[in-house]
Amino acid sequence: MSKPVVIANARIVDPASNRDAPGAVLVEKGRIAGISSGAPQGIPDGAETYDARGLVVAPGLIDMRVFTGEPGHEYRETLASAAEAAAAGGVTSFVLMPDTTPVIDDGALVDFILRRAGAKASVNILPAAAITRGLKGEEITEFGLLKEAGAVALTDGRESIQSAALLRAAFTYARNFDLPVIHHVAERTLIGDGVMNEGPLATISGLKGIPIEAETIPLARDLQLAALTGVRYHAAQVSTGAAVDLLVAAKRRLSTVSAGISINNLTLNENDVAPYRSFFKLSPPLRSEDDRRAVIDGLNSGAIDTIHSAHDPQDTEVKRQPFAEASDGAVGLETLLAAALRLVHSGDVPLITLLRAMTSRPAELLGLKSGRIAVGAPADLVIFDPEFPWVVKEASLRSRSRNSAFEGARMQGAVMHTFVAGRLVFSHAATAEGADA
């Protein structure tokens, strides 16, 4: 068992208790053992003390959308390398998407992930299981057995189920086992050959556009089916103001629906794509600045519940292609918090609101004990410097893939220490930037 830890002189930000105050946190036996305002009290013998003067201590982040390449494409990312990237980004738990080879659509594969993660990964990996066999959108998987094996949620990952009848059946059966369903909303025929946000920029670039209705039409369908079935429904990611409007209307009637958003859609827009920068080819696509403003409002109002990295490692080979032929996706675990802090520094989102969407809110949706700073809760914690300046360098990313949408970006705010169950899993002092500082 690790030594007791005291984090002293910190600014404690805990969205679950609405706390944003100076104080100290005591960690013993992997759990939070005490919280005090002011100086720490009752320090046990042999405790390791971290002086967090000028720093924020918050619950470790919970990222609801992470892809890896294990099993099947380990050259892109393994569970261990993803966990290392997560720890560096202050992420102490992440929901693992089932889009692997083979697809995680069977209890034995959930078990495989949990055992591999337990042996190799420094952070908590929460496997999500496929809604449909092979992510084909045709037959539902064994929800009950998958839950028993340890799946925390059901999702078809990057895929979007097109059949309303199948979705209805899946939602109904998921409710039977009280499993949340996380669904990527994308109307395939409206997307067609589309590769970026539809509009003048796509037209000038000669690229096929993806209209916002490719998101709002399936979202409207899903929200109605969620009302019909009573399932715990989470729209995996929205990107448009029109989707926020739909969520606001649905949430007036339903407490069982929620929605997530990728940090990319909150901090970047379609202008970042030009000219043909395939590292900004994402799904959903980067939208207009008007939509970006609207989703920030949606985050502040609570219409959007969670922020995730959409970490999606792709090798350079499939990204350095003509734009339309390149794969979607970007890595993001390591830059999640720093990128999110842009919204705080720009005055768009209060820090506690931002952190709520990455800590207590995902914990509530997934039924986790973590995501809060409370006595007895797992000591999954992040200490970060909200002002620390640094530049994202492809070469220093821990992920096995380098397809970052923030390559070369200037960041204000960096993770200093990350703890999982009271154990230090990342320390900034051990990094190049830390050594420079």
Next chain:
Amino acid sequence: MATSSPASVTGGQGVARPAFRHRHLLGISQLNQYEIVDLLDRAEAMIPISRQERKILPTLSGKTQINLFFENSTRTQSSFEIAGKRLGAQVTNMSVKTSSVAKGETLVDTAATLNAMRPDVIIVRHGASGAVELLSQKVGCSVINAGDGAHEHPTQALLDALTMRQHKGRLAGLTVAICGDIANSRVARSNLLLLGAMQARTRVVAPRTLLPRGIETLATEVFTDMRQGLQGADVVMMLRLQHERANGRMIPSVREYYHFYGLDEEKLSFAKPDAIVMHPGPMNRGVEIDPAIADGPRSVITEQVEMGVAVRMAVLDALLADRETEQ
């Protein structure tokens, strides 16, 4: 009819002409109006070379030109080949089609391979918008875009402009109606950019299913009625309708398309009496254009092909010969 010819054809001799400042020609969007006029003047001076008996002006002798066409295009490839040969370059055609993709070679790999052969210029056509720009970043020589997806086809726009200038004596103030499959056309985009830069009035004429969102940012006026769109036009430019578009998704049938958007005598009567008719080829007679008009007195379609060689000679000369005099 023609504007005054410059005294010589290359920057090195005779009249002083500023060197062409670009290494690549990737799109009209990179050119300002002075550079467009410069290229058109250079091209105009190239016209007599192709009309004389010994069709050679060896400014590119010893240079290697690779034509890299990922999409089939007999006419554009031949035009670039002839242009290069008339300037004395050694020209190699590489027809890649989609087979290299099937073999797993990426565009970037192909670029690296060709670059190692030390060419002086690579002419690229590719089905994906932006692909030529990507390739240009990976090679050490000049690159000319011979069409990338639905993005740009700069030499086509230049040859169209040269043809218009030959007939109308100017570009500024002309009303040019571009008709047909605007959504999928790189020819339309390059022409809109060029004509916009030269202060011509541009119109796009098409059914709404073939008009992309935001096209009004590129064209002066947008019409869905062809008669209104051709009213008073100096130039009528028809675009090819890919047969697969008329499959009930975008267009219900060729018959309906021709009825409303095919260029026939009656619709053409709305344009100015001296309006010229253009088409980048290859034509679908009876789909977007009445054969009688395509072959009629107002058609300048074969002249466009001739101007194409002159324009491509001028572009090659500007990119390669000027570069040499710089060094």
